[in-house]
Amino acid sequence: MDEIRQITEKYDATYVEQIAKSQEDLNWFALAFYKDVAKIYDCLTRIKNVERNPTGFSLDDAPILGLLVRVWKLLKEVIRYYEEDNAEIISILERPLIEASVVASYLMASGPSVVEDYRKCSYKDRLRILHDLENGSAFYDTKAGKRLLKSVREKMDFESLTANDFDVQKRNRWRIQGKSFYEIFSEVEHADLYAATYGMMSESIHGSWNESMDWCLSRNDDGTFSAFPFSHPADIRYVSPTLKFTNRPFRLWLEHIDAYDENLRGVMDWIERVNVTLFKRFDAQYRE
Known part of the structure; x- marks a missing residue:
């Protein structure tokens, strides 16, 4: 908790006032906040209840922990590419980030037999x-x-x-409980969110034509195309919707390992409050 406290204690009234200032200050504050959230997630994966887990985590828990570590590692990379203003790489990283978040939440809601199925499907x-x-x-x-x-x-x-x-996994076509990711996503989040968030990043043809038009080609006035060799600018606003997917599994994990005390509950609530405030501020600042 000391690491987390050091991260959050700078958010006093003066510091938070940056949200209400210019668009430039809002972007700066948002970037700093997202970085801090990724650091907090990192800390959360190193917390444990020593009575429940004196050393490490069993095969019933380790797959979930592995997914959560993947989430904060990918989130840190996503933020790094926002700093480098490279939206194309962000679009590649966000897909496995959302996958890991959703699957982790699904596994914690399902129990050890489904975790075993998840492990076996990877073979x-x-x-x-x-x-x-x-x-x-x-x-x-x-x-x-x-x-x-x-x-x-x-x-x-x-x-x-x-x-x-692996007879069960073969019968289920190597899907967790025979479910597609769309079905798992619909249970954890909401089916209506799929197309606008994960769906466009997960087209049936990888390296699709739409991806090429978005990132790798420029359209000429005569209807032909030319190579687009540059990076597309990144918009920091899009991290807030991503945190909607990531915060839930970390909260569930703390409950799952019996480490969800009032202090950590307050931290998770604080992340959600600030994230919602940022989303609303962005919506008010940007007119398009």
Whole structure:
């Protein structure tokens, strides 16, 4: 908590007044706040109830923790590219960030059997590697192939898994409980949010035509296209909607590991309050 306190204590009345000033000051305050939120998330993944977890987290909890670590790492990178004014890279990073946030929330609402299913679903292509080995693929005679095979076997041995332990996952087409990400997203968030947030980043054809038009091409007056070799400017306003997805799983995690005291509840509530205030200020400042 000392790390978190050091982050939040600067937000006194004078500091927060920046929100009400110019658009430039608002952007500066928002960037600083988002950075601090990412740091707080980092701290939260290092908190534990020592009575519940004297050392680390079991296989029932570790997959969730891994997703939360991914969230704050990606959020820090997203913010870094806002500083570099590169919206294209942000669009690439936001997709796995939202995925990790939503799946973490879903797993915590579902229980250990679903967490096990989630773990097993990650072995789809690793089982294919074992299948290719049995069919005599020459790749696994190379040094790179042997290293890859060793990694797969070590992970499966650690979890006491064999190639015969995945019948349920095969029947469900390697989806958690047979559900698409859209279905999971709809349960955790709301179906109406999907298209405008995650959906456009997750088109059925990766590297799609629409992505090329958005980021990599410029349209000429005669209807032809030319290469667009520059970075598109980034708009800091779009971090606020992203935090809508990220705050929930961290709150759920603290509850899940029995570490959600009044101080941490206050921190999570504070993040949500400031984020909502920023969203409203941006809406008032920008006219388009």
